Amino acid sequence: MPVTAVVGAQWGDEGKGRVIDYLAEKADMVIRFQGGDNAGHTVVNDLGLFRLHLVPSGIFRPTTCNIIGTGAVVNPDSLLAEMQTLAAAGVDLANLWLSDRAHIVMPYHIQLDGLEEAARGGSAIGTTKRGIGPTYSDKAARWGLRLGDLKQPEWLAERLEQVIPRKNVLLERYGAAPLDRAALFEQCMAWRDALGERIVDVLPMVRQAVRGQQNVLLEGQLGVMRDLDWGIYPYVTSSNPTAAFAGSGAGLPASQINRVVGVVKTYSTCVGAGPFPVELLGEAGHHLRELGEEYGATTGRPRRVGWFDGVAIDYAAWLNGMTDLVVTKLDVLDTLPELRICTGYRLGDQVLTHVPDTALLEMVTPVYESWPGWQQPTTACRAWDDLPAAAQRYLRRIEALAGVPITWVSVGAAREAMFLVTSNP
Ligand code: GDP
Ligand code: IMO
Ligand code: MG
Numbered sequence: 001m002p003v004t005a006v007v008g009a010q011w012g013d014e015g016k017g018r019v020i021d022y023l024a025e026k027a028d029m030v031i032r033f034q035g036g037d038n039a040g041h042t043v044v045n046d047l048g049l050f051r052l053h054l055v056p057s058g059i060f061r062p063t064t065c066n067i068i069g070t071g072a073v074v075n076p077d078s079l080l081a082e083m084q085t086l087a088a089a090g091v092d093l094a095n096l097w098l099s100d101r102a103h104i105v106m107p108y109h110i111q112l113d114g115l116e117e118a119a120r121g122g123s124a125i126g127t128t129k130r131g132i133g134p135t136y137s138d139k140a141a142r143w144g145l146r147l148g149d150l151k152q153p154e155w156l157a158e159r160l161e162q163v164i165p166r167k168n169v170l171l172e173r174y175g176a177a178p179l180d181r182a183a184l185f186e187q188c189m190a191w192r193d194a195l196g197e198r199i200v201d202v203l204p205m206v207r208q209a210v211r212g213q214q215n216v217l218l219e220g221q222l223g224v225m226r227d228l229d230w231g232i233y234p235y236v237t238s239s240n241p242t243a244a245f246a247g248s249g250a251g252l253p254a255s256q257i258n259r260v261v262g263v264v265k266t267y268s269t270c271v272g273a274g275p276f277p278v279e280l281l282g283e284a285g286h287h288l289r290e291l292g293e294e295y296g297a298t299t300g301r302p303r304r305v306g307w308f309d310g311v312a313i314d315y316a317a318w319l320n321g322m323t324d325l326v327v328t329k330l331d332v333l334d335t336l337p338e339l340r341i342c343t344g345y346r347l348g349d350q351v352l353t354h355v356p357d358t359a360l361l362e363m364v365t366p367v368y369e370s371w372p373g374w375q376q377p378t379t380a381c382r383a384w385d386d387l388p389a390a391a392q393r394y395l396r397r398i399e400a401l402a403g404v405p406i407t408w409v410s411v412g413a414a415r416e417a418m419f420l421v422t423s424n425p
Contacts, residue, residue: 002258003216005033005246008223009262009316009402011270013296013303015328015410016263017041020057020219022408022418023261028214029065030058031206033249034239035221036073036105036135037082038128040297044413048089051297054079055086055096056219062092065209067202068102071239071249072221073135074147075105076191098195099202099251100148107187108167108179109134115174125235126272128298136238138163147199150192160185206251218246218257224316225270225355232358235274243320262322262404264313265329266394269303271296275361278306278342292332307340307368310401315355317402324407326418327395330387331411336373341397342366371397378411384421 006023008014021043024030032039037053044050045060052059054074056066068074083093109131116133117124127133138144143163149156160181168178192199209216222241225231229240239245247254267288270276280288285305288294294303316322333339344351345364355361374388381387387395387409399406410418 002213003210003218003252003256004259004261005218005220005243005257005320006261006263007220007243007246007320008241009264009313009320009322009325010223010268010309011225011276012222013040013269013271013294014223014263014265015326016220017043017052017057018328018410018413018415018418019261019263019326019408020217021045021060022415023217024058024061024064026215027058027061027064027217029067029206029209029216030056030219031067031069031216031250032056032072032219032221033069033246034071034241035237036130036132037075037078038130038132038237038298039221042297042413045415047091050086050089053082053298055082058217058219059086059091059093059096062095064095065205066096067205067250068096068098069202069250070099070101071245072099073103073105073132073139073239074098075110075130076195078105078130080194096198097202097205098147098199100146100151100199102147103135103139103144104147104149105131105135106145106184108171109138111176112170115176119174124273130298133238147195150188151196151199153189156188157185160188203251210252210256216252218243218250220246224319225312227319230315230319232274232361235272235358243322259324260320260322261324261326261407262316262320262402263326263328264316264398264402266308266327266333266398267292267329268306268309268312269294270306271299271301271303275358275364276304276306277345277361277364277366278309279304280306288332291335292329307342307366308398309342309366310398311342311345311353311355313398313402314353317404322402322404325399325402325404326408326410327398327406328410330391330395330409331377331379333373333394334377334379335375337375339371339373339394340368341371341401343369343401379417381411382419384409384419
């Protein structure tokens with residue numbers, strides 16, 4: 001299928017990076033369609049272990065064209081640091097391109113992210129403090145700067161002249177020092193010198209690939225539960241990680257997306273604040289966090305963990321129009337005697353089977369069903385038939401709740417620990 005969107009089906013950190021790295025074997029192009037360096041996409045392959053923040057996860061395939069798309073926001077310093085790490089590990093970066101229309105995360109966006117979070121006090125969102133919200137806010141308010149502006153110094157100087165006084169008003173209100181326009185301009189010129197040749201109009205490349213029936217992967221950042229419109233607002237990111245936005249962020253019509261792969265892990269995790277009905281606290285939560293090594297790839301924060309949420313997966317499948325599921329981290333549950341799956345949210349005397357808006361979601365308690373564990377290792381399994389019967393039943397239940405077939409299963413972080421399910425009933 002030529003154009004495939006790969007999206008997070010939960011709260012992020014489902015294993016999108018490892019899935020893209022695997023699928024990119026057959027991809028001619030990978031495009032990150034939204035988000036910024038708030039992403040932490042872990043890839044483990046024969047070159048080592050990498051935590052990618054901005055660079056698309058197809059970068060390890062030398063013949064695959066990797067694009068940071070128009071819908072993404074780019075912190076050039078962070079990107080340059082990431083490129084340096086990758087180059088030092090022997091990764092070929094010749095095929096990395098940046099959309100000239102992608103917005104720049106400026107230093108003042110990062111500063112404002114911190115100041116705004118502090119100002120929210122007890123209701124802080126728990127952002128990654130990478131400046132994502134302020135950058136997308138400026139984009140929508142039309143005060144943003146784009147990568148292409150770096151290559152037009154006169155235009156850039158004019159834009160900075162308009163933008164900086166407004167930012168200074170805001171910074172002054174927070175008691176912060178005003179911005180130095182000349183220093184920012186110089187900073188932009190340094191970014192142009194370092195990245196200029198990679199900043200291009202990506203649309204002709206994308207059109208050619210799609211017209212030529214090449215295999216294109218659209219890489220999502222985060223998961224639907226943190227989507228700006230459909231996630232647990234205001235505890236969300238400032239862009240839309242759902243497949244509906246993948247075409248726009250990448251530069252192709254929605255009608256060209258043939259396949260939507262939802263990445264889901266066998267339990268739930270969430271970094272940052274907001275309602276998380278299936279959350280496991282105390283010793284049970286600690287145990288699952290340790291089993292899954294659930295610590296943020298970008299911030300190192302311990303992830304909140306919980307049982308699999310069947311209500312959220314149904315919501316995610318619908319909103320994304322998923323055609324396939326990849327289930328990751330099956331092996332993490334190998335030792336547990338009993339597993340639970342949430343099939344409804346109790347709200348007063350009702351049981352909801354859909355995700356309500358945030359204020360109501362804060363009030364629900366999960367309704368669980370119990371599943372027996374398999375209590376044997378799955379890490380060496382490389383086919384559906386290798387899996388213990390109890391694991392197969394558990395996965396079939398996830399599939400039924402999503403209403404989407406499982407096409408791949410992952411039983412370890414390494415590239416070879418993911419396999420195609422060929423025996424769908
Ligand atoms: P992403 O942001 O969606 O790309 O996911 P992250 O990289 O933030 O988090 C997924 C974590 O799980 C990473 O540490 C991966 O190396 C790891 N991982 C992915 N798939 C598997 C799997 O099947 N089993 C195990 N044990 N770890 C996995
Ligand atoms: P990947 O791509 C998990 C969360 C933050 C916070 C909210 C808003 O690795 O799945 P932001 O910095 O985007 O303004 O923060 O979203 N968040 C993530 N959680 N994985 C991520 O990325 C995340 N990116 C942002 O914790 O709750
Ligand atoms: Mg992550």
